[in-house]
Amino acid sequence: MDSILVKGNGELRGQIPIAGAKNACLALMPATLLSDEPLTLTNAPRLSDIRTMTQLLQSLGAEVASLQGGQVLALSSHALTDHRADYDIVRKMRASILVLGPMLARDGHAVVSLPGGCAIGARPVDLHLKALEAMGAELDLRDGYIHAKAPAGGLKGARVVFPLVSVGATENALMAATLAKGTTVLENAAREPEIVDLARCLRRMGARIEGEGSSTITIEGVDRLGGATHPVVTDRIELGTYMLAPAICGGEVELLGGRIELVGAFCEKLDAAGISVEETERGLRVARRNGRVKAVDVMTEPFPGFPTDLQAQMMALLCTAEGTSVLEERIFENRFMHAPELTRMGARIEVHGGTATVTGVEKLRGAPVMATDLRASVSLILAGLAAEGETIVSRVYHLDRGYERVEEKLSACGAQIRRIPG
Ligand SMILES: CC(=O)N[C@H]1[C@@H](OP(=O)(O)OP(=O)(O)OC[C@H]2O[C@@H](n3ccc(=O)[nH]c3=O)[C@H](O)[C@@H]2O)O[C@H](CO)[C@@H](O)[C@@H]1O
Ligand SMILES: C=C(OP(=O)(O)O)C(=O)O
Numbered sequence: 255m256d257s258i259l260v261k262g263n264g265e266l267r268g269q270i271p272i273a274g275a276k277n278a279c280l281a282l283m284p285a286t287l288l289s290d291e292p293l294t295l296t297n298a299p300r301l302s303d304i305r306t307m308t309q310l311l312q313s314l315g316a317e318v319a320s321l322q323g324g325q326v327l328a329l330s331s332h333a334l335t336d337h338r339a340d341y342d343i344v345r346k347m348r349a350s351i352l353v354l355g356p357m358l359a360r361d362g363h364a365v366v367s368l369p370g371g372c373a374i375g376a377r378p379v380d381l382h383l384k385a386l387e388a389m390g391a392e393l394d395l396r397d398g399y400i401h402a403k404a405p406a407g408g409l410k411g412a413r414v415v416f417p418l419v420s421v422g423a424t425e426n427a428l429m430a431a432t433l434a435k436g437t438t439v440l441e442n443a444a445r446e447p448e449i450v451d452l453a454r455c456l457r458r459m460g461a462r463i464e465g466e467g468s469s470t471i472t473i474e475g476v477d478r479l480g481g482a483t484h485p486v487v488t489d490r491i492e493l494g495t496y497m498l499a500p501a502i503c504g505g506e507v508e509l510l511g512g513r514i515e516l517v518g519a520f521c522e523k524l525d526a527a528g529i530s531v532e533e534t535e536r537g538l539r540v541a542r543r544n545g546r547v548k549a550v551d552v553m554t555e556p557f558p559g560f561p562t563d564l565q566a567q568m569m570a571l572l573c574t575a576e577g578t579s580v581l582e583e584r585i586f587e588n589r590f591m592h593a594p595e596l597t598r599m600g601a602r603i604e605v606h607g608g609t610a611t612v613t614g615v616e617k618l619r620g621a622p623v624m625a626t627d628l629r630a631s632v633s634l635i636l637a638g639l640a641a642e643g644e645t646i647v648s649r650v651y652h653l654d655r656g657y658e659r660v661e662e663k664l665s666a667c668g669a670q671i672r673r674i675p676g
Pocket of ligand 1 (some may be wrong): 277278280348349375376377378379380381382383418419420421422423556562563585586587
């Protein structure tokens with residue numbers, strides 16, 4: 255298992271290109287299952303999660319070619335040879351559940367393993383299932399699998415009111431509804447940029463969708479979808495993560511491809527902490543204003559609120575802020591596993607349920623630490639960049655799920671960081 259070695263080395267200066275969004279690409283790839291014509295995704299990120307989704311789609315009989323070093327994905331699902339998403343793949347990556355809606359909509363049947371919990375929480379899929387049931391699907395949960403069947407004549411349009419906002423359930427229902435008979439209205443739908451991106455791609459394929467980006471999405475089912483070429487939206491979580499690098503180390507970094515509207519609530523918190531963010535022709539320029547970072551309180555919420563996927567990284571910043579910050583995690587019940595690791599680096603953090611209270615210290619100290627999940631691992635790298643001495647982050651396979659070439663991107667700005675193959 256590889257590790258990453260980071261040495262605190264002062265200010266960072268330079269440019270970092272931001273890739274296409276993992277979480278958008280993981281929803282766009284299964285959209286290929288809705289059509290027998292090719293779907294080409296450009297600006298795809300090169301990540302282990304994308305390879306896992308590739309394997310899953312291939313196991314169903316789809317063709318997936320990775321071109322231009324992985325930045326272009328050519329997908330095609332002429333006829334599926336299997337309709338079963340196996341536990342071995344689904345347990346590696348929860349986004350695998352996104353093949354359920356498309357398979358059911360196009361071919362009328364699917365068997366998908368239940369994902370189970372993961373490190374950050376229980377993460378049930380009941381909302382995905384209720385939405386598909388509202389469209390007439392018959393679901394049978396047995397042997398750890400969801401056995402799903404559409405009614406004769408296919409899924410039917412329905413009004414679906416989500417009791418809480420779910421990105422994945424919105425995506426599954428949105429894809430299924432494109433081929434359902436009649437109109438589907440999704441209420442209390444997720445408004446994340448990844449949903450907007452998926453809706454745009456589906457529209458390019460011929461779907462009739464209105465309202466994406468708002469909490470009500472209306473879909474008029476069509477008989478078939480065609481092919482399309484679609485660029486994956488910029489990864490707002492990778493963007494926010496690298497915006498924190500000059501914030502925590504000092505200096506100035508330009509994030510190429512960054513856009514304020516992807517990270518609005520996050521930028522407000524950075525501003526309050528004393529970090530300046532400016533739009534440039536090519537992206538966003540981030541710099542720390544004079545003096546120490548100031549404490550700010552943060553509460554995670556669905557988009558357009560502060561993203562849970564940036565909470566761990568923000569905590570790393572606030573560990574060295576002047577004053578006490580309160581971070582409230584409202585999306586996942588167990589997403590503070592980075593806190594004890596940051597504490598090993600000299601941070602002062604108290605966790606009670608979904609609230610972490612962070613009292614800033616002047617300096618963190620390097621230490622051997624362990625990544626427990628994707629965003630936790632990158633928060634430890636950020637903390638290591640600002641710490642005195644050496645930090646070794648182990649179990650970086652979590653990191654490789656969501657960050658491509660992290661060592662290269664940070665060392666181009668002057669960071670001392672390298673991978674130790676294990
Ligand atoms: C691949 C991907 O896009 N992952 C993102 C997606 O995950 P994901 O789509 O899994 O997250 P959801 O938005 O569905 O989860 C939000 C909350 O709803 C709960 N819930 C969800 C579905 C359900 O059927 N029942 C239920 O109770 C979850 O346990 C969680 O507490 O959105 C999360 C919230 O922004 C992000 O942290 C993840 O990075
Ligand atoms: C939690 C994340 O991903 P997933 O939903 O795939 O676990 C994430 O991207 O931070």
